[in-house]
Amino acid sequence: MSATLIDGKAFAAGLRTRIATEVAAMKAQGITPGLAVVLVGEDPASQVYVRSKGKQTLEVGMNSYEHKLPAETPEADLLALIERLNADPAVNGILVQLPLPAHMDEEAVINAILPEKDVDGFTVLNVGRLATGQKAMVPCTPLGCLMMLREHLGSLSGKNAVVIGRSNIVGKPMAQLLLRDSATVTIAHSRTQDLPGLCRTADILVAAVGRANFVKGDWVKPGATVIDVGINRTDDGLVGDVDFAEAEQVAGAITPVPGGVGPMTIACLLANTLTATARANGLPDPEGLTP
Numbered sequence: 001m002s003a004t005l006i007d008g009k010a011f012a013a014g015l016r017t018r019i020a021t022e023v024a025a026m027k028a029q030g031i032t033p034g035l036a037v038v039l040v041g042e043d044p045a046s047q048v049y050v051r052s053k054g055k056q057t058l059e060v061g062m063n064s065y066e067h068k069l070p071a072e073t074p075e076a077d078l079l080a081l082i083e084r085l086n087a088d089p090a091v092n093g094i095l096v097q098l099p100l101p102a103h104m105d106e107e108a109v110i111n112a113i114l115p116e117k118d119v120d121g122f123t124v125l126n127v128g129r130l131a132t133g134q135k136a137m138v139p140c141t142p143l144g145c146l147m148m149l150r151e152h153l154g155s156l157s158g159k160n161a162v163v164i165g166r167s168n169i170v171g172k173p174m175a176q177l178l179l180r181d182s183a184t185v186t187i188a189h190s191r192t193q194d195l196p197g198l199c200r201t202a203d204i205l206v207a208a209v210g211r212a213n214f215v216k217g218d219w220v221k222p223g224a225t226v227i228d229v230g231i232n233r234t235d236d237g238l239v240g241d242v243d244f245a246e247a248e249q250v251a252g253a254i255t256p257v258p259g260g261v262g263p264m265t266i267a268c269l270l271a272n273t274l275t276a277t278a279r280a281n282g283l284p285d286p287e288g289l290t291p
Ligand SMILES: NC(=O)C1=CN([C@@H]2O[C@H](COP(=O)(O)OP(=O)(O)OC[C@H]3O[C@@H](n4cnc5c(N)ncnc54)[C@H](OP(=O)(O)O)[C@@H]3O)[C@@H](O)[C@H]2O)C=CC1
Pocket: 141, 164, 165, 166, 167, 168, 169, 170, 171, 188, 189, 190, 191, 192, 195, 208, 209, 210, 211, 229, 230, 231, 232, 261, 262, 265
């Protein structure tokens, strides 16, 4: 048997069309959402991501502001830029591309972003709001995964979910969102014992590890829904954290790499920018874009 393909690329295109409609309505009221992206250094993968994000921001009718700083920029200069963006009414969302160069304090930089403009949902205030069930800005990658899971499964209530990876940007917020939807959630990591056995209990398996083809077909419970967050550049091209050829024989549904979680991440960044703009202007949250 072979799994249903969860087409993140198509899902993301549909989401952007809806966002573009909402942006047009806001523009008719004299409001244009603006997203500022800050890239420090010249990491090639980050450059690709920042470019496609800037293009899509313009395509949905938002203003895009790109700030590219040299790798050796002093942290104080980056903090000063964030202060300017915080104070700029044309900027509704701020994203500082990670990772930052080693001489910078990532926590200090992220927490300098005004929580209302923190469209990545990485500031401590938004992390705490998500964890306590308050209205937050939710990290884009887990939000995109949640949207695909709900679309495919309907309710997540009572499902066993295993998230492999405990990073602040993917694993932990993914677990929070699954818990909020009443899944029974286990977070696995490099010290987890019998990871294959644990994965076999999962109705929902999310892999956010950063190791090419790490999750094997015999780790997957027959019929499970598999979400592959991994982005690994190999000699065979871009591959995920799941051995797709094996897993798709067993899973009920699976996201591909490329064309799965990645495009949804960017679409959710635009969704968060729209939500931030609505909130900044005292408008209700746009429907279906927040958990
Ligand atoms: N598609 C998208 O939009 C995005 C994709 N990504 C991709 O997702 C992947 C994960 O990213 P990120 O969360 O930032 O990565 P991190 O490196 O921050 O975290 C990786 C996690 O995997 C765990 N891990 C590593 N090796 C093993 C192992 N052998 N067994 C079990 N767990 C293991 C680590 O455990 P421990 O904590 O114990 O070290 C850690 O918790 C990467 O490929 C990244 O490129 C990331 C962001 C967005």
